Amino acid sequence: MLQRFLNPSVLAGISGLELVARTVVEGFVAGLHRSPDFGFSQEFAEYRAYSEGDDLRYVDWNVFARTERAYIKRYRGETNTLVTALLDTSGSMGYSSHGVSKLDYARYLCASVFYLAINRQRDGAGIIVFDDEIRHFVAPSTRQGQLMRLLHALEKCAPRARTDFAKPFFHFQQFLHRRGIVMVVSDFYETPEKIVRAVEPLRHKGSEVVLFHVLDPREIAPKLDEPALLVDMETSDSLEVSPDYARTGYRVRIDAHIAALREQSRAAGLDYFLIDTSRPLDEALREYLSLRAGRM
């Protein structure tokens, strides 16, 4: 099937996160019309043979009528789930090589997820914006106007300060009381061990944690024509880098970093999904949801 995805730069030209989110979600939902039931709250349903003592309310009588056997419908989730996005707004998220910064891309991603969760799934959604501190917090809710509140929070995001996973994630544990889905959106410029160590406790509370690793294509494969003095956007440190190193040594190290983060997060039961900001958002989101559905 031919699927036309939305270029991130096109999304950047759309004013208003709601419209962005609707455009993205409606786009990929329309592309997934054969499986419209994919969603965060549709966790799983299974049939098992009735046994004594089971609640008769859960017997599927339609099946019994056709097969004369009693099967019990089982649901993994109780009701609607809660989606909480942890958005990293540190200085490094402001990096851009093609018009859409990582923070913009992350905002579109969050907005799309929120739209999908609230408008399509009737789930609750919340957001925590952090860098080295918690900058903004909107508690997950299904209340009327929640989407607007979330989008407003996203609008106010601006890159600043440094990333520090340890300190804000300690506080997240206090905010996240209920089980749900926690999506951490960051460029993860920290050692994988520290990241996993900071994020892992969220998993312990029964939440499903997804790490969205947002990277600019030039961060994955930098292009330097001549020696350049690179200035760190968070620390303002500078370093003279040769094109040769950018082509060879750096590529090795970033690949190793991504691979280590993927391995260690999975080892800790965390989902990891790498997103290149040059990639169409709906395509990326569709791929992630497909993978998630397949896993369940």
Add this chain to the structure above:
Amino acid sequence: MGFLAPWFLAGLAAIALPIYVHLLRQHNVIPLKFSSLMLFEKHTQSAVKRRRLRHLLLLALRVLLLALLALAFANPFVQRDPAAAASGARIEIVAIDRSFSMRADNRLERAKREALAILSGRPAGGLGQVLAFGATVQLMTQAVDDPAELRAAVQAVESDDSRSSYAELARVLRAIAQTSKLPVQVHLFSDMQKTSLPPSFSDLQLAPSITLIPHPLATASKANWAVESVTAPRRLLDPAKSRVEATIAGFATPAARRSVSLAINGKVMQTKPVEVPASGRARVEFLRLDAPHGFSRCEVRIDSVDALADDDAFRFSIERADPRRLLFVYDQRQARSLLYVRAALESSVEASFLMEAVAPGETANLTLSKYSLVLLSDAANLPEAFEAALKGWVRTGGSVFVAAGPGVAARRRVPVSGGVVSDLRYAPREGARFRTVATADTAHPALRRAGRLDNVRFYQVAGIEPGDARVLARLDDQTPLLLEQRLGAGKILIFASALDNVSNDLPLHAAFVPFIEQAANYLAGGETRAASVTAGSFLELRAEGGAGVAAEVLDPQGKRVLSFAEAAAARGVTLTSPGFYEIRRAAGGRELAAVNADRRESDLEVVPAETLALWQNTGQGGVDAASVRESKPWAMGWYIMLVVLLVAMTEFLFGLRYLAGEEAS
């Protein structure tokens, strides 16, 4: 070596720019913001090293380009010092005056002795040249280094009795300096006559490379008496009416009484005393020249003992001759023209013609060679045989005057000349009812005294098409009135009207007599020559196209002037020596030409020292401006600009290669 615009050398500071770009700027890498340096390491040294090595050639080219550009604008030059350049090579010229005045006090011999002394003291191997000059400059040698040849050339210089001209000498010296491109040192041996200076001092201008060293043979003016001029008739027809007038001049002389003699063919005929004022002139008149028939060698002489004895006598020649025969052929209807022409010629003093009038029908047995001139007065019906004979006679030097009246116009053809008559033009009936002369060449001998034929009324004029004839006068309607046509060695003068006082009223005007007299004299060949000419004058021997018939010229010593080849073809001859030249022209006729030295040479006043110094200063070492002009620097700016162009192209190619390499990497 120097710079015409040295301040442009400040542009060399621009060399710092490529050095900065290539060397210093390499360390100033571009600062780029990056999300995190967590995964980067410092790794630059080797790349910078490699890049510096790779661009060194490009840097060198750019530095060279800028340096050459600054140098080109500074415009370096090389000073070519003419003296230094030719320290070893120069031409030493010995110029010897051989004019008439050099005969005084044996000046020419002294000049040659001094010239030989100069040549003896000349360093061996150097170039030398000998010139002899008077009115013209003769190159006795080319620029040679053979002392013997130079000495022989000096010995060969002889007086040519012409008037010396320093302007001509300066012109030749300029030409030598220009062609040789070597410094020229001129030793001038001359009596430094003031009269040899040109009217304009600028004609004496010497080239800057010329150094003039005068060797004056006279330092002060000398007293000199001379027979300055003689006015005498060229042709002696009536001795009783003849008169000779001589002018005796004294140059820097005191008042004195001189005895003046007239000698004919070596025999003193008359002697008269004359009082010559101090540095002044006096006139003497001799009457009744009793000369024999034919040419006589005449001379007016004064008794004088001065420095220049050769100008104490003035030669002239006269010809005692019978009247020349003139054949007048006229139509019977033109009888009045005979009357007017005869009256005109008989009343003339200078012209003497014995006129024989015949009708066209009476011309059968005439011998044309005995006539000096044939006048056809509207004679339209000439017998063919006579006209053919007339043409042949004209071709060999005879002359014809044709009056083209109504008869000729009716035949539509001018006799002898064959000219076409288009019509017979009448004066208009309205207005003045006559035509007048609008333009006339009064310089022509036939019209010199007759003038513009003013107030003459023309009623009938033949419309003659000029063809190759020269139009001497035109009427106010542009009809040619008087034409001259050459036929072989002879001349035909065509008057486009009659001489009968019917077609025009010319015979009634005062201009008629001089017109007829001068025209007849001109056509008969005795009108122009003076009794004497100046040495160096040119004498015409034959008309154009008259080659084949030999002419003969004997100089005063009786030697042939012309070789056989020259005698058959030479148009003229230059009369160089004072004395009597015997001449026999190609068209026939003998002549005796008296030649005298230019009497301006008799004035022995010398050039003032200041003038001489000024002349010297026009050459080397004198006027600064001239030196500056000669030492014009040789600027190299444009040549360097060419090199700049080459280097720029090379830099461009290297730059392209560099860019291509960068893009490939």
